[in-house]
Amino acid sequence: MTKVVITGSACQRFTGGRTELEVAATTFRRLVLELEERFPGLGKQVEEGMAVAIDGEIFQDAYSAKFSPDSEVVLIPKIGGG
Amino acid sequence: MNYVSSDLKVVGTRPIRPDGVEKVTGRAQFGADMRMAGMIWGKVLRSPHAHAKILSIDTSKAEKLPGVKAVVTAKDFPHIANEEAFVGEGPMNFRDLSRNCLAWDKALYEGHAVAAVAAATPAIADAALELIDVNYEVLPYVIDVEDAMADNAPVLHEDLFTAGVEPKPTKPSNIAKVVTFKKGDAEAGFKDADVIIEGRYTTKAVHQAYIEPHACLCWHNPDGQVMIYSSSQGHFMVRAYCSKLLGINIANIRAVPLEIGGGFGGKTLVYLEPVAIALSKKAGRPVKMQMTRDEVFRASGPTSGATMEVKLGAKKDGSIVAARQVLKYQAGAFPGSPIGPGCMCGFAMYDIPNVDVVGYDVVSNRPKVAAYRAPGAPISSWAVECALDDLARKLGKDPIEIREQNGARNGTKTHYGPTHQNIGFLETLKAAKNHPHWQAPLKPGQGRGIACGFWFNIGGESSAGCHIGEDGTVVAVSGNPDIGGSRASIGMMVAEVLGVPAEQVRTIIPDTSSIGFSFLTGGSRVTFATGMAATQAAERVVEDLKRRAAQIWEIPVEAVEWKDGKAYPAGSNAGAFEPLDLATLALRAGRTGGPIGAEVSLNAQGAGPGFGVHIADVEVDHETGAVKILRYTAIQDVGKAIHPSYVEGQIQGGAAQGIGWALNEEYIYDKNGKMDNSGFLDYRVPVASDVPMIEAVMVEVPNPRHPFGARGVGEVPIIPPMAAIGNAICAATGVRLHDLPMSPPKVRAALDEVAPKMAAE
Numbered sequence: 001m002t003k004v005v006i007t008g009s010a011c012q013r014f015t016g017g018r019t020e021l022e023v024a025a026t027t028f029r030r031l032v033l034e035l036e037e038r039f040p041g042l043g044k045q046v047e048e049g050m051a052v053a054i055d056g057e058i059f060q061d062a063y064s065a066k067f068s069p070d071s072e073v074v075l076i077p078k079i080g081g082g
Numbered sequence: 083m084n085y086v087s088s089d090l091k092v093v094g095t096r097p098i099r100p101d102g103v104e105k106v107t108g109r110a111q112f113g114a115d116m117r118m119a120g121m122i123w124g125k126v127l128r129s130p131h132a133h134a135k136i137l138s139i140d141t142s143k144a145e146k147l148p149g150v151k152a153v154v155t156a157k158d159f160p161h162i163a164n165e166e167a168f169v170g171e172g173p174m175n176f177r178d179l180s181r182n183c184l185a186w187d188k189a190l191y192e193g194h195a196v197a198a199v200a201a202a203t204p205a206i207a208d209a210a211l212e213l214i215d216v217n218y219e220v221l222p223y224v225i226d227v228e229d230a231m232a233d234n235a236p237v238l239h240e241d242l243f244t245a246g247v248e249p250k251p252t253k254p255s256n257i258a259k260v261v262t263f264k265k266g267d268a269e270a271g272f273k274d275a276d277v278i279i280e281g282r283y284t285t286k287a288v289h290q291a292y293i294e295p296h297a298c299l300c301w302h303n304p305d306g307q308v309m310i311y312s313s314s315q316g317h318f319m320v321r322a323y324c325s326k327l328l329g330i331n332i333a334n335i336r337a338v339p340l341e342i343g344g345g346f347g348g349k350t351l352v353y354l355e356p357v358a359i360a361l362s363k364k365a366g367r368p369v370k371m372q373m374t375r376d377e378v379f380r381a382s383g384p385t386s387g388a389t390m391e392v393k394l395g396a397k398k399d400g401s402i403v404a405a406r407q408v409l410k411y412q413a414g415a416f417p418g419s420p421i422g423p424g425c426m427c428g429f430a431m432y433d434i435p436n437v438d439v440v441g442y443d444v445v446s447n448r449p450k451v452a453a454y455r456a457p458g459a460p461i462s463s464w465a466v467e468c469a470l471d472d473l474a475r476k477l478g479k480d481p482i483e484i485r486e487q488n489g490a491r492n493g494t495k496t497h498y499g500p501t502h503q504n505i506g507f508l509e510t511l512k513a514a515k516n517h518p519h520w521q522a523p524l525k526p527g528q529g530r531g532i533a534c535g536f537w538f539n540i541g542g543e544s545s546a547g548c549h550i551g552e553d554g555t556v557v558a559v560s561g562n563p564d565i566g567g568s569r570a571s572i573g574m575m576v577a578e579v580l581g582v583p584a585e586q587v588r589t590i591i592p593d594t595s596s597i598g599f600s601f602l603t604g605g606s607r608v609t610f611a612t613g614m615a616a617t618q619a620a621e622r623v624v625e626d627l628k629r630r631a632a633q634i635w636e637i638p639v640e641a642v643e644w645k646d647g648k649a650y651p652a653g654s655n656a657g658a659f660e661p662l663d664l665a666t667l668a669l670r671a672g673r674t675g676g677p678i679g680a681e682v683s684l685n686a687q688g689a690g691p692g693f694g695v696h697i698a699d700v701e702v703d704h705e706t707g708a709v710k711i712l713r714y715t716a717i718q719d720v721g722k723a724i725h726p727s728y729v730e731g732q733i734q735g736g737a738a739q740g741i742g743w744a745l746n747e748e749y750i751y752d753k754n755g756k757m758d759n760s761g762f763l764d765y766r767v768p769v770a771s772d773v774p775m776i777e778a779v780m781v782e783v784p785n786p787r788h789p790f791g792a793r794g795v796g797e798v799p800i801i802p803p804m805a806a807i808g809n810a811i812c813a814a815t816g817v818r819l820h821d822l823p824m825s826p827p828k829v830r831a832a833l834d835e836v837a838p839k840m841a842a843e
Contacts (some may be wrong), residue, residue, distance in 0.1 A: 081605020082347025
C-alpha cells in the first residue's frame with residue numbers, strides 16, 4: 001500500500017479532513033479511480049485541479065506517472081507562474 | 083540524453099541576442115504596430131463606478147454616428163456557466179473571464195469594461211463612447227481586503243460561497259476560498275520555543291508595469307475564420323480563451339504571436355482580443371484595439387495586495403521549532419488570487435517541524451489580479467523574511483547563519499508536503515556568505531539586509547522543431563512567445579546538440595496553425611520545457627543525419643558517430659571515409675530520404691525549484707524618508723545558465739521590479755473607490771537613477787531532469803528584494819517597517835514615531 005498525503009484543504013474537504021490515505025494504486029490513473037470510488041468527487045478534483053508530488057518531484061500532469069509502495073505521494077495545488 | 087557533464091561549446095556562452103537588431107532599430111513588430119487593409123478602431127467604455135448594477139445600456143445613438151461600424155456589449159457574448167473548464171491551459175472560470183472582458187449585469191470595479199465600439203477612426207470611436215447611455219444603480223463598494231472580509235461588507239457576487247470551510251456556508255461572502263497547510267503541531271511547537279517573534283505585515287496591489295500596453299488586431303472573416311495578431315504570453319492561450327468565450331472552433335482561429343514588450347504574468351489572460359473579434363464579426367472589418375496606460379492600470383491585472391500575520395518560534399540555539407502565517411490576499415473583482423502558492427512559498431525554504439498556514443482568497447472592487455512573477459511568493463516572503471531577520475537579531479545570530487542552520491536541503495520535508503530533492507539553497511547561502519559584498523564595510527547610517535526566495539518552477543506541454551535548410555543552416559521552431567530570451571536559449575541548445583555554432587541556428591515562433599500546442603510562456607517554463615522539446619527534436623535530426631551518412635557510406639548506422647557538426651565513421655572498423663558535414667548532408671537530402679527535420683511535442687515534468695539570496699545596502703535620508711539603494715547583489719541557483727547574459731538579465735530585472743515594489747509602487751484609491759495614480763508619473767516604477775548596478779551571481783546546481791541542467795530563472799529574483807531592503811532599513815535605522823511600499827512618507831513617519839523613544843533611551 002502506498003501512503004498518499006493531503007496537505008492542503010482543497011482535497012481534505014472530500015476526505016472529511018483526513019490528511020493521509022493508504023491506497024493500493026501504483027499509477028496515477030489507478031489512484032484517481034480509487035480516490036473517486038472512496039471519496040466521490042476527489043478523483044475528479046485530483047485529476048483536474050491538483051498536481052502530484054512523487055518522491056519530491058512535482059508533476060503538473062501526472063497522468064502517466066507511476067510510483068511504488070515506498071513512494072512519497074503528495075497531492076498539492078497546481079502551480080502556475082508569472 | 084543528458085549533457086550536464088559534457089564538454090559544452092555553445093551552451094554557457096554569450097552569443098549576440100537574435101532579436102537585438104530589430105529591437106534597437108525600432109523595427110520589431112509589437113501589438114500596436116500591426117495594420118491591415120480596411121482596418122477600423124475599437125475602443126472600450128469603462129465603468130466610472132467602483133460597484134454598480136447595470137440597469138440598461140442604450141447604444142442606439144452611438145450606432146447612428148457616422149463612421150461607427152459596430153457596438154458590442156456582454157449580450158453579444160455567449161452565456162457561459164459558472165464553473166471551471168479545461169481547454170488545455172489549466173483550470174479557468176470562463177464565466178468570470180468573459181464578464182471581466184465585458185461586464186454582464188454589474189460593474190465590479192472602476193474601469194470595468196461595459197461596452198465597446200468600432201469606428202473608422204479613433205476619434206469617431208471616442209465620440210461614439212460618449213453617446214452610449216449606461217443606466218447604473220451605484221452600490222456600496224469595498225477596496226481593502228480586511229474590509230471585504232467583514233460581515234457587513236458589500237457583497238460582490240451573490241453566488242459566491244466560501245470554499246474550503248465546513249459546513250458549507252449558506253450566506254454569500256467575499257471570501258472566495260480558505261486554504262490551509264499544516265505540518266506537525268504548531269501550537270505545541272510554540273510552547274516549546276524559547277523565543278517568539280510576531281508581526282503583522284501588509285502589501286499594496288502593484289502592477290506588472292510592462293512597457294507595452296495590451297494591443298491586438300483581429301479579423302473575423304465572413305467565412306468564420308478568425309485571425310488574431312497580439313502580443314501575449316501565449317498565442318495558444320489567446321486562441322483557447324477566445325474560442326471558449328465566443329464559441330468558435332479552435333481550428334477556425336489562427337493566433338499570430340508578436341514581439342512582447344514585457345508581460346511578467348500580466349499577459350497570461352485576454353482582455354481585448356474577444357472584444358475585438360466580436361466587433362470585427364459585427365462590422366465585417368478587421369478591428370484594432372490598444373489600451374492606454376490609464377486603461378492598463380485600471381482594467382488589467384495587478385497582483386494582490388495583502389495583509390499577513392506571521393509568528394516564528396525558536397530555541398535559543400537558533401533552530402526554528404514552529405511557524406504560523408495567516409495570509410489575506412486581494413483577488414480583485416473575481417476569485418483567484420495567488421493565495422495557494424503564497425501559502426506554500428513563505429516557509430518552503432526552511433526545515434521547520436511544526437507549521438500552520440491559513441490563506442484567504444478575497445474579492446473586492448478592484449481589477450481582477452493577474453499573475454506577476456512567482457505569483458503570491460513575494461508577498462508571503464516579505465513577511466516571513468522580515469520576521470526571520472527579527473528572530474536573528476533577537477538571538478544575536480548572523481542572518482545568513484540562521485538561514486543556513488534552518489535552511490532546506492535535499493530530504494527536507496516541506497510544510498505543503500513534498501520532500502525537496504536536488505535543490506541548491508545552501509549553495510546560494512554559501513555563495514552569499516563568501517561574496518565580498520557581505521564582508522564589505524558600511525559607513526555610519528548605512529544598513530545591510532539579506533532575504534531569500536523560493537519558487538517551484540514548472541514544466542508542461544510544449545512543442546518545438548528543428549529543420550535543416552538546404553545549405554545546412556538550421557531553423558529551430560518554438561511554440562512559445564519569447565519574453566526572456568527563449569529564442570536564444572532554444573537555438574543554443576539545438577546548436578549544441580547538432581554541433582554547430584549558435585549563429586548557424588535561427589529560432590522562430592510560428593502561429594498556432596503552424597506548430598503543435600504549447601502551454602503559455604510563464605512559470606519560468608520555456609527554456610526548461612520547450613528547450614527540452616527542442617533538444618529532443620535536434621537529437622532526432624542527429625539520428626536521421628547519422629542514418630543518412632550510413633546510407634551514403636553503406637555501413638550500419640551504429641558505425642556512425644556525430645561530432646562537431648559532422649558524421650564520422652565510429653572507429654577504423656567502420657571504414658575510412660571523409661567526414662560528412664551538415665551542409666553536405668543537407669545538399670544530398672533529396673537522395674537520402676527527403677527534407678531533414680523533426681518536431682517534438684511533450685509534457686515536461688521535473689522542473690527543478692529555484693532559490694535566491696539577495697543582499698541590499700541602503701542609506702536612509704532621515705529628513706525626507708527617502709531610501710537609497712547603495713549596493714545590490716542577487717545570488718541564485720540557476721541550474722545551468724544556457725545564455726548567461728539573459729539569465730543575469732532576468733535576475734537583474736526581477737530585482738529591479740522588487741525594488742520598485744519595496745520602495746514606491748502601490749495602487750492608491752480615492753474616497754470614491756477610484757484609482758488615483760493610473761500613470762507612470764504617479765505610479766512610480768524605478769528608473770535607472772534609482773537602482774545601482776545589480777550584481778547577478780549565478781550558482782549552478784544542475785537540474786538532473788533537464789538535458790542541460792536548466793532551472794527556470796525568471797520568478798525567483800522578485801521574491802527577496804522587499805524583505806532584503808526592509809531588513810537593510812531596519813539595520814540602518816533600528817526601525818522595522820511592516821507595510822509596503824516603504825515610500826518616503828511612510829519611512830519618515832516611522833522614524834518620527836520612534837524618534838522620541840530612541841532619544842529617551
